[in-house]
Amino acid sequence: MDAKLDAPAGLARPEETTLFAILLAISFSHLLNDIIQSLVPAIYPVLKTSFALDFGQIGLITLAFQLTASLFQPFIGLYTDKYPRPYSLAIGMGFSLGGLLLLSVAPNFGVLLLAAALIGVGSSVFHPEASRVARMASGGQHGLAQSLFQVGGTAGAALGPLLAAFIVVPHGQHSLAWFSIVALLAMIVLTGIGQWYGRMLAATRAKPRAAAHPSLGLSRTKVFVTISILLMLVFSKFFYTASISSYYTFYLIQKFGLSVQEAQIFLFLFLGAMALGTFLGGPIGDRIGRRYVIWASILGVLPFTLALPYAGLVATGVLSVVIGLILSSAFAAILVYAQELLPGKVGTVAGLFFGFAFGMGGLGAAALGELADITSITFVYRVCAFLPALGLFAYFLPRLGEEPMANS
Template sequence: MEAQEQYLKEDASQIAQKTIYTILFTISFTHLINDLIQSVIPSLYPLIKQNFNLSYAQIGLITLTYQLTASILQPFVGNYTDKKPKPFSLALGMSCTTIGLISLAFSTSFPQLLFSVSFIGLGSSIFHPESSRVAHMASGGKKGLAQSIFQLGGNAGSAIGPLLAAIIVIPYGQTNILWFTILGLMGFFILTKVGKWYGEHLYLKKQTTKPIHDGSLKLSKGRITSALVILLILIFSKYFYMASLTSYLTFFLIEKFHVSVQQSQMYLFLFLAAIALGTIIGGPLGDRFGRKYIIWISILGAAPFTLLLPHVSLFWTAVLSVFIGVIIASAFSAILVYATDLLPGKVGMIAGLFFGFAFGMGGIGSALLGWLADKTDIFFVFKVCSFLPLLGIITGFLPNIEPKK
């Protein structure tokens, strides 16, 4: 009996050290579906603004409603499922997202719009903590790579969403949003299968919660707390700035360069595609060279390009937006894995906290920037936001918790 138990422990350890790419790419694909559906919301802003006669502040309120419902619940969902994993919640989250999408297609008033996007946000708050844990469990120790593969799906979906909206919805009307429900149903059935694998491999949870630093490094609770606060400030700078581009780049291009709505969506697609590229680059580089350095370069390194963006031609606006997307997106995987290394065993809570805070900052940023655009103009908003990446300098205060590469 003891020999059999020892064999099972060794077998579990061997599996935990193996990167399970089929699961990683499957959960990444469902992340693509989830975030593609969500990206339909900002893609429709020019159409909704015209059809419902909305102000910039009301556009910002739509984003705020969605992002708050997508953010507030995430840490609580993550903390709960750290203690009591719920594999079925993956499919449940996709169900909520799909229901919200159907409601959005038939919305006829501003309150109904808010209700619809809040349901989509609810689905996101359920999906992200548990799907992050699945990626962590399947990482085989390559946590940065696993998180990048997972994030790649989400960012690719965010990039493809506006492109599909420009082709399917903008020319033909709001009810054509229903075409996206096909993806939601596909995601539901795939996540049902992933949830089954998750339930059968819960023993991997214990095998993937060891910190990367050795026992000689002891951080006090205060030091860990201060490090988490620094990481959250960096998330603030990253997502507050990104809110200016994801929510208002189309309006900026239309007003400054007089491009069409569909043309503006193509430029937004370029920026979001660059984010997807930066995401897949950031994780492996963090595994190779150290996550603290990647965080530093990613946030602060974007500053020269963000400062130039409001003052250049249409061509250089497109070029700079690509550089900004690649550089600034490489930080999130490194930030998330760095945080889980600070608090091993709390993957769900950390994922929920950081995804939730990121969405929250995006929502609050969009609402405040919409209000500021109404009071001033969209050009002033872009000039103010261009200074946010300079906050990346505080990365220097993070403790060195990784072994030297």
């Protein structure tokens, strides 16, 4: 993982070179982190049966995880913008390890909530600093770096339900403890990344102070409005995604009579498509402009979400893959767009947007669970189908410089 900090004359400096070893390491860590996180919703069918939970209680478990993951992230990002903490990545994973072990032995609903909250704390520490590492290693290809970083998380979220289907469902709640190996491996990798991060910080501090980040010429009001639009689009994406990640298996079981394992495979296909879309969204944004990717991703998925509640089993599988592929391409573009809108605030922006995304996912899961109890799962999908229409607001995003965005 070592990288030369002072390149000879005529060679690219580290900040001008895309460090794929670091990007792949942080992406792999994100994969391991999100495998652990995705186990929580993936085992809902097991917990529902074991603890006789209703959909409202399932939504509260997601809310407990998402609130701790979301509330702390902006503050951690703001703090680490001023005081970077390279080894906080490994420490945060320690919280996830504790929550995972507690989840494997939880005797009641209250302990389930506590375990989910601990995993959320680990997530809140991980994402702002990991996003900063990705940008540091980007070599100016910020969209590509964010996509590589995020695709690890999306792939981990896809693998979680598959692993749950073949390990936790047959062997029960206690088998979650086996996944502590995943958390320990992540802590080892993150410690290595922390060592590289620390060396980069030391080299940066030894150099003359860099010039201030250039202004984009936008008023504070315009910046505020633009950030608000981006957050609205994140709301649309993650509120809809919550309807899939938390309740898709129940929808398939109830509507088509699938087994838990069969439904988990369908969920894996959706999340796998999201991983591919996440990977494609960043580099496409580097080439054609992030504004266009954001517009096409959020609004472009609308016809497919509207069709999903009325489709048969095979068409449901196909539509969910298309939805995952298109919808997931937006987030890397949104994040890099916001970081360019607020230069020098990488951790703050990452914490705000990851935190808001998780918060919307948690609130969405809780609200949709209550709505499902009152109405039906099918009705939930009919209502959520209209959320991507909020993509119309992407029209009002300003063009930051020339399109496509410069890699700077």
